[in-house]
Amino acid sequence: MDLNFTAEEQSFREDVRRFLRAKLPAEISRKVLGGKRLEKDDFVRWQQILHAQGWGAVGWPTAFGGTGWNAVQQHIFDEECSDAGAPLQLPFGLKMVAPVIMAFGNPAQQQRFLPRIIDGSDWWCQGYSEPGSGSDLASLKMRAVRVNSPEGDHYVVNGQKTWNTLGQYADWIFCLVRTSTEGRQQEGISFLLIDMKTPGITVRPIIMLDGEHEINEVWFEDVRVPVQNLIGEENKGWTYAKFLLGHERTGIAGVGRSKRELKKLKEIARKETANGRPLIEDQRFRDRIAQVELELMALEITNLRVISAEGEKKLAPGPEASILKIKGSEIQQMLTELQMQALGHYALPWIEEALDAAWTGDALMEAYADHAAPLSGRYFNFRKTTIYGGSNEIQKNIISQMILGL
Amino acid sequence: MDFNYTEEQLALQDTLRRFIARDYAFEHRRALAKSADGFDRQAWKTFADFGILALPFPEEFGGISEHGGNAVDTMLVMEMLGRGLALEPYVPTVVLCGGLIRDAGSSAQKEALLPAIAGGELMLALAHFEPGARYELDHVATTATAKGSGWQLDGAKAVVLGAPSADKLIVSARDGKEISLFLIDAKAPGVTLRAYPTQDGARAADIKLANVTVGADALIGTAGGALPIVERALDYANAALCAEAVGIMSALNEVTLEYLKTRKQFGVPIGKFQALQHRMADMVIATEQARSMATLAAVRVDSRDAAERSRSVAATKAYVTQSARLVGQQAVQLHGGMGVVDELNVAHYFKRLTMIGLTFGDADYHLGKFSDSLLAA
Numbered sequence: 103m104d105l106n107f108t109a110e111e112q113s114f115r116e117d118v119r120r121f122l123r124a125k126l127p128a129e130i131s132r133k134v135l136g137g138k139r140l141e142k143d144d145f146v147r148w149q150q151i152l153h154a155q156g157w158g159a160v161g162w163p164t165a166f167g168g169t170g171w172n173a174v175q176q177h178i179f180d181e182e183c184s185d186a187g188a189p190l191q192l193p194f195g196l197k198m199v200a201p202v203i204m205a206f207g208n209p210a211q212q213q214r215f216l217p218r219i220i221d222g223s224d225w226w227c228q229g230y231s232e233p234g235s236g237s238d239l240a241s242l243k244m245r246a247v248r249v250n251s252p253e254g255d256h257y258v259v260n261g262q263k264t265w266n267t268l269g270q271y272a273d274w275i276f277c278l279v280r281t282s283t284e285g286r287q288q289e290g291i292s293f294l295l296i297d298m299k300t301p302g303i304t305v306r307p308i309i310m311l312d313g314e315h316e317i318n319e320v321w322f323e324d325v326r327v328p329v330q331n332l333i334g335e336e337n338k339g340w341t342y343a344k345f346l347l348g349h350e351r352t353g354i355a356g357v358g359r360s361k362r363e364l365k366k367l368k369e370i371a372r373k374e375t376a377n378g379r380p381l382i383e384d385q386r387f388r389d390r391i392a393q394v395e396l397e398l399m400a401l402e403i404t405n406l407r408v409i410s411a412e413g414e415k416k417l418a419p420g421p422e423a424s425i426l427k428i429k430g431s432e433i434q435q436m437l438t439e440l441q442m443q444a445l446g447h448y449a450l451p452w453i454e455e456a457l458d459a460a461w462t463g464d465a466l467m468e469a470y471a472d473h474a475a476p477l478s479g480r481y482f483n484f485r486k487t488t489i490y491g492g493s494n495e496i497q498k499n500i501i502s503q504m505i506l507g508l
Numbered sequence: 509m510d511f512n513y514t515e516e517q518l519a520l521q522d523t524l525r526r527f528i529a530r531d532y533a534f535e536h537r538r539a540l541a542k543s544a545d546g547f548d549r550q551a552w553k554t555f556a557d558f559g560i561l562a563l564p565f566p567e568e569f570g571g572i573s574e575h576g577g578n579a580v581d582t583m584l585v586m587e588m589l590g591r592g593l594a595l596e597p598y599v600p601t602v603v604l605c606g607g608l609i610r611d612a613g614s615s616a617q618k619e620a621l622l623p624a625i626a627g628g629e630l631m632l633a634l635a636h637f638e639p640g641a642r643y644e645l646d647h648v649a650t651t652a653t654a655k656g657s658g659w660q661l662d663g664a665k666a667v668v669l670g671a672p673s674a675d676k677l678i679v680s681a682r683d684g685k686e687i688s689l690f691l692i693d694a695k696a697p698g699v700t701l702r703a704y705p706t707q708d709g710a711r712a713a714d715i716k717l718a719n720v721t722v723g724a725d726a727l728i729g730t731a732g733g734a735l736p737i738v739e740r741a742l743d744y745a746n747a748a749l750c751a752e753a754v755g756i757m758s759a760l761n762e763v764t765l766e767y768l769k770t771r772k773q774f775g776v777p778i779g780k781f782q783a784l785q786h787r788m789a790d791m792v793i794a795t796e797q798a799r800s801m802a803t804l805a806a807v808r809v810d811s812r813d814a815a816e817r818s819r820s821v822a823a824t825k826a827y828v829t830q831s832a833r834l835v836g837q838q839a840v841q842l843h844g845g846m847g848v849v850d851e852l853n854v855a856h857y858f859k860r861l862t863m864i865g866l867t868f869g870d871a872d873y874h875l876g877k878f879s880d881s882l883l884a885a
Contacts, residue, residue, distance in 0.1 A: 236844055238773035265845045311848050311855035363636040365707045376642045386872045442866075446642040447667040450706040466664070467700035471640055478707045482859060485840050486848050493844060495783055 105403070107178070115178050122186040125151050130457070131187030135366075137476030139314070139457040140189055142225070142271045148189045149222035158220040159196055161242045161486075166204060166212070167220050173409035177357075182359030185365075192268070194227035194425070195219040197353070199276045202293065202342050204332035215274075228270040229277035229296070229320060230343070237496050239278070240288045240340060241327070242321065246279035246337075248329065257294065259302075259325040265490070266318045269305050272298050275320065278343055280502075281336050293339035295331040302326075310486075311455065312479035347492065354423060354491075355405045357428035360398055362438040367391060370473055383443055390443075394436045401429045419503040424497040431487035431494060436473060438481040448474045511803070513584065521584050523558060527871040534853045538770075540595055541709030545673060547595040556628030560585050561602055565745075566612055570623030576610070579744065583751035583806040585728055590755025593853070593860055597633070600670030601625060604747045605632035605678055608741035613730040617691070621676075623843035633674035633694075635665040635715055643869040645739055650717060652681035652688055657725040659683070661690060661698075664716050669715035669867070672703035676730060679717065686732025690722050697721075706862040711802045735813065742868050743821040747805040750828040754802045756864075757795040757832060760839045760857045764788065767843055784842060789837045798831035798857055819881045826874035835863040 106114070114160045128145050152158045164167025174414050189198075200219050203211055218224040231486045236243040244261025250283065259279060269275065282290030296303070302325040316342050334342055361499045370384035370389060381387055408422040448470055455461045456475035465469025502508045532551065540548050555561050563581050565571035582603060589598060607623050609617055624630035641647035650663025668688050671677065674694050680687050692699065698720035703713040722796065729737050766786060768779030778784055801824040808820035836858040840847035847854050865871060 231845070234772075236773065237778075238775075241773075282595045310851055311859065313850065317845075374642070375640050377644055378647065381642070386876055390872075441777040441870075442862075443870060446866070446870070447637055448639075450708075450712060450863055451704045452668075453704050464702065465718055466700070470714075478862075479800050481862070482707070482855070483848075485837070485858075486845075488841060489844050489848065493841075494782075498783070 108308045109179060111174060114175055115182060118179055118182040119186075119471045120154060121157075121180060122188065125155065126186055126188050127151075130189060133459050134187040134189055135362075136473075137457070137480060141286050145189050145192060146222045146225070149191065151464050153221045159200070159224075160289050161197065162200065162204070162220070166200075166216050174406070176353075177406065177409055180353055181358040184362045187362075190359070192225075192251050193353075194226065194228050194267070194272075194276075195274075198224050198228060199274075199462075202333060202346050202461055203275070205345060206342050210330070211295075211333070224273045225268075225271050227266055227272035227298075228273050229263040229275045231265040232263050236265075237493055238332060239343070241281060242278055242291065242293065243278065244279050246281050246292060246294060246327070256315055257327045257329065259294070259296065259322045261296070261322055263320045263322075263344055264308070264318075266305075267316060267421070269298070269318045269320055270307065270315065274298060276333075276338050279433065280388060281339075288340040290337055291339040291343070291424055292325055292336050293333040295333065296322075296325065296327050297331075300325050310483060313452075314457075314479070314483065316483075336441045339439045344499070353368075355401055355426040356434055357398070357405050357430070359403050360430070360433050360437060362401075362436070363441070364391075364398060366375065366473075367394075367441050370477075373473065374444050374446065376446075387440075387444070390440055394433060394440065395434070397429065397433050397446075401426070401433060404429070423499045424492075424500045424505075427491060428494050428504040435481075438484045439478070441477045444482040445477060449478045451475075452478070466503065511623070513580075517581060517584055519586060520560070520581070520862050521559070522553070524585065524588035524761065525591075527554065527558070528588055529592070532592040532594060534593075534856075537593055537595065538548040538856075539708075541705070543692075544749060546674070546709065546711040547597065548578075552628050554598050555596065556626065560598075561628055562626030563608060564602065564607055565622045565626055566695050569618045570626035574632060579747055579806040579809045580803075582748050583746070583802060586748045586751035587741070587755035587758075590752035590860075591759045593709075593756070593856055596633060597670030597673060598709070599745055599748055599752075600633045600674070601631045604634050604745045606805055607744045608634065608737060609680060609728065611740060612689075612733075614728075614793045616725070617728065621691075629668065630676070631674045632676050632678060633668050633670040633743065634738075635668045635671065635677045635679045637666050637668075639664055639666045639714075641666070643873045645742070646735060648680050648682050648687050648734075650679065650681040653685040654683070655721060658721060658726065659690065661692070661720040661722065663715045666714055666755060667706075668715055669706075669712045670713045671711065671715060677715070678737060680734050683719075683731065687734040689728040689734045689737060691716075691728055692720060692722055692726060706863060708861075708863040709856070723744045733737065739818060740814070743809050743817055744819050746825045746868050746874075747809040750798070750802040750805055750824050750868060752797065753797045753828050753861055753864050756857050756861055757791075757798060757835045760835055760854065761788075761791055761795055761856060764791065764839045764842050767846075779843075787838055787842060788850050794831040794834050796864070796880070798828045801827045815881070815884070820872040822877040822881070824880060826871045828869035829874070832861040832865055833871075850865075 133140055141474060157169055159168045160171050161180050164170040196219060200216060203215055234241050246257040246259045248257055275298055277294045277296055278291050279294050280290055281292040302323045304321040306314045306319045308319060310316055372380045374381040376384045405426060534713055559572045559825040560569045562740045563577040566576040567574050610622050638649055652659040652661055661679060677692050677694050679690050681690055698718045701713040706712050769777050770783060771778050805821050805824035839854055842859050843854050848853055
């Protein structure tokens with residue numbers, strides 16, 4: 103038993119740090135660390151920089167241009183990127199559709215799509231949830247009807263997807279569609295890749311409680327999708343979807359980002375004052391910080407245990423992903439709540455332009471601009487983390503029913 | 509012991525309930541939150557007609573009953589305003605500043621201000637807390653320097669609720685060692701407002717005071733006597749905010765229960781799942797407990813015993829804020845994605861509950877205050 107990183111791992115960490123110091127644009131990290139709004143270009147630019155270094159897809163096998171790093175290396179990379187204020191590499195292309203294409207796509211699909219994901223050319227989004235199918239995803243209704251035609255066989259897709267993250271920027275969407283209504287509902291689902299420029303697709307914004315446009319409804323009306331865009335076999339999409347949900351375990355806990363936010367919480371608690379002393383000297387508040395730190399310490403080790411085990415043998419999707427998702431999301435929420443609470447009355451103002459990178463406050467609001475502006479909005483926004491990606495209630499069902507056999 | 513409202517109180521409650529249902533629908537409220545004023549001036553006139561702007565004042569100063577309404581009347585009003593997520597600055601103008609002038613103002617000040625508040629012609633805001641002060645009442649760096657027969661005020665005030673619409677401000681300032689209160693014109697030379705919306709759609713401002721001169725008649729209460737006055741006024745305000753929170757929690761439980769009964773997944777209403785049933789039961793328990801505490805605060809805040817009054821309000825604010833956190837967070841969670849969108853009232857109730865918890869002392873501050881009072885007992 104040894105909880106220390108090896109000398110090789112330490113030296114790897116130094117390499118990552120050197121790279122981040124040299125290549126992470128300051129104007130991007132300032133936005134991330136300051137809680138400012140990121141633009142599409144920030145995400146794309148960072149992906150291009152990583153790709154140029156050969157680090158565009160740290161979790162992919164080398165055959166597809168990945169780094170081939172083991173799980174511990176990936177963890178170190180995630181931790182250093184988070185700490186330095188690198189934008190999150192959005193998971194929809196790299197971590198969601200790409201593994202499905204690698205495992206179940208044909209060589210033509212792999213050659214067509216994977217290089218454009220890793221170099222940042224294509225922005226992918228997810229088409230899973232529907233208004234009537236959230237936790238009960240297998241009940242989804244969006245229809246895809248196969249039509250044989252001289253111009254090329256295709257599917258005609260009709261229906262609606264929702265809770266689509268950042269689809270307003272997307273070039274492609276991967277969708278679960280209903281291709282059969284026979285038998286069990288899980289057996290009539292197919293996995294389709296759809297070009298967002300196809301006629302008949304409409305993206306409508308859903309404004310979230312913090313006032314931001316992060317999610318959308320996507321409507322499909324007689325959208326023609328070539329059969330070449332079907333992944334694997336028709337009516338086997340549920341298997342691929344489950345593979346996708348169970349596949350991604352490194353990063354699901356968000357340990358790196360939570361460590362960064364914990365550090366930020368402590369900084370805020372040193373700047374804010376209570377009774378003329380730094381807030382961090384207030385024992386009641388400091389105990390709250392200490393409590394969330396305990397949670398995070400435990401999660402970090404749990405996360406390392408899971409990914410180390412994964413490195414030794416390929417684990418079937420098990421309770422680990424659910425544990426990491428539940429604890430990771432709860433910790434993220436605790437951190438946003440304490441950051442907000444640290445502000446006292448300054449948790450109240452809502453200055454819309456404060457999320458713009460250019461806004462640095464005005465004469466009366468300098469202190470607010472320094473760190474307070476984004477925090478309440480983030481607290482509200484982060485309520486999503488226990489809802490999305492399989493709500494925490496669903497995760498507990500997985501543990502209690504599938505793992506414990508209750 | 510009697511937990512019943514009087515006939516008059518029930519009639520007022522009914523009037524407000526109908527007003528909120530008919531004239532203050534959620535879509536109207538959403539549009540108001542985005543408007544320039546951030547509230548409905550017509551509704552303010554209606555409040556004057558209902559008599560709720562005069563509620564805490566005695567008859568001789570524009571009130572509707574001989575000695576003025578009590579804090580239980582205010583509780584009833586706040587519960588209804590909470591259900592409607594009313595944006596009008598009722599707490600700043602009527603409860604906080606109106607109450608402060610009623611309790612500490614001179615006869616001339618009461619005559620000049622209270623009837624005008626009651627009639628809906630005058631709005632006020634209390635500019636007491638300062639940047640860096642957190643919730644500490646005696647952390648006042650704004651200065652009052654004697655000048656002629658009056659004073660000159662200089663300093664900065666933080667997150668003054670209702671300031672953008674206020675005609676007058678009640679400002680605390682330090683004259684040497686002691687803190688005093690002054691009534692100033694919101695547009696007086698030297699007063700600079702940085703107005704903004706708050707997270708819950710209300711309006712507030714940071715305020716800078718530079719060479720603001722006021723006459724001798726601007727002093728409220730005695731020179732150096734501000735703290736007990738401010739503490740009492742804030743106790744009234746916190747009791748009112750707790751009642752507002754209870755109104756919101758009740759409304760939130762109703763919409764969440766309805767959602768559990770109508771939203772179907774896996775072929776059944778999600779309310780059939782025991783994990784969610786227990787969650788809903790916890791929300792109802794928390795709300796009933798919070799209602800009990802809000803009632804306690806409403807009765808005790810009128811107490812002549814300042815220690816008893818403050819201790820009860822601190823206990824209530826700590827407890828209600830904890831309940832509101834549970835109900836707000838779980839109402840969002842049980843609504844799933846629908847809980848985090850702008851277009852449903854759920855998120856707006858949640859945001860208002862969260863902000864109530866951070867206004868005039870958070871749960872930790874009030875728990876600490878109550879906890880400290882155990883040493884004195």
